[in-house]
Amino acid sequence: MEAKQILLGASLMLLAACGGQTSKNNDAALTGNVKIDGSSTVYPITEAIAEEYRVVAPNVKVTVGVSGTGGGFKKFSRGETDINDASRPIKTSEAEACRGNNIEYVSLMIAYDGLAVVVNPQNDWVDYFTVEELKKIWEPSAEGKIMKWSDIRPKWPNERINLYGPDAASGTYDYFTEAVVGESGKSRGDFTNSSDDNVLVQGIATDKYSLGFFGLAYYEENMSKLKVIGVDNGKGVVIPSFESVSNSSYTPLSRPVFIYVSKAAAQRPEVKGFVNFYIDKAGSISKDVGYVSLPAELYTKAKEEFGTFTR
Incomplete structure (x- = not known):
């Protein structure tokens, strides 16, 4: 864990030195909140990416909770969170709960575990x-x-x-x-x-x-x-x-692991910016925190899927 923290700290220092230039969407001008909960398995990836995003978008507050995939989907289906970390696909009952509350979502694969x-x-x-x-x-x-x-x-x-x-x-x-x-x-x-x-x-x-x-x-x-x-x-x-x-x-x-993003939340610039940043960073950060990154073409596909979802 200490080695991974050192690697993450080094990447944050480099990012800060570059003035957050990795952002292509003027994330530094964004404000607002991004609420995430769910899987403890996916948490290390999401929290590491959130830490980097706080550097490039310092006025966006990203909070990451850990209530388990199922506990996270309960909050997500009630509209209490913007993104759910999930170490499995959504269950039929959870999808029905989302539909019952008019929660549309997209599932994005982010790594293997x-x-x-x-x-x-x-x-x-x-x-x-x-x-x-x-x-x-x-x-x-x-x-x-x-x-x-x-x-x-x-x-x-x-x-x-x-x-x-x-x-x-x-x-x-x-x-x-x-x-x-x-x-x-x-x-x-x-x-x-x-x-x-x-x-x-x-x-x-x-x-x-x-x-x-x-x-x-x-x-x-x-x-x-x-x-x-x-x-x-x-x-x-x-x-x-x-x-x-x-x-x-x-x-x-x-198995693969995922994030689920609410469509209503994804219309907000700060959430859209964070998710695009997440997809861009998921491959390298997954390796840093002990997971197996996806092939590059799958991240490209996820980026395209998310872009279509938010139109």
Whole structure:
């Protein structure tokens, strides 16, 4: 995390030295507010871009909240926010809530992310998990049944598994349960959950018999405290990394992440300016904060899509 903060600080200093000349839309003259909420997974990208935008548009107040993808969509569907960070596509029920309140929106893909399955560094018995083993651990019927490490593989310790994961409002939780269990939002309930990934990191880092999951970027920030485990989907064990996420070999636990922009909000110059700036910066900033950037042509496509949306 410190290295990433240094990189971000250096980029901000360079941007300030250039007098904010990266802006092509006279952002320095803009005023107003941009309200963002949603995914904790997408938060590091959005906050880093918001920090840079505050330099080129100092009179625009950009606030970034973290209430989870689902919690963010609730606010977004009520018109309380301009942009929602999302680590999964919008659900049918959320889209219906938006329609019910006349909230039109556009979905913009901004980066790729992988989910990291992690254990405590003192764990010396797990070499990898199969997708079937992860399902065996996390499916609803596992509660009260799969309670010890030896319940997964007999040679593993006869010690209780202490599970950690994002809460039910998290898009990461939805994605993991859909990819592993087979149904979004369905899992055993007897695990320590939090909307704050740092709480999960701390729990796993201090618990020898822990097992958890969250976005790859949070593992990258805390790799000295955690041990990442490879996953075998039937085609061999793959460790999550920038390369394995970008080339789609880390399946089924890699995914795109998004921002959703309200059409009403996008008519305001400060929101339109911020989103255009976001798309321009998403590729480089995603790398800086631990995600995998999209191919350049997809950012070009997003820029064109947003331009059409705001006409």
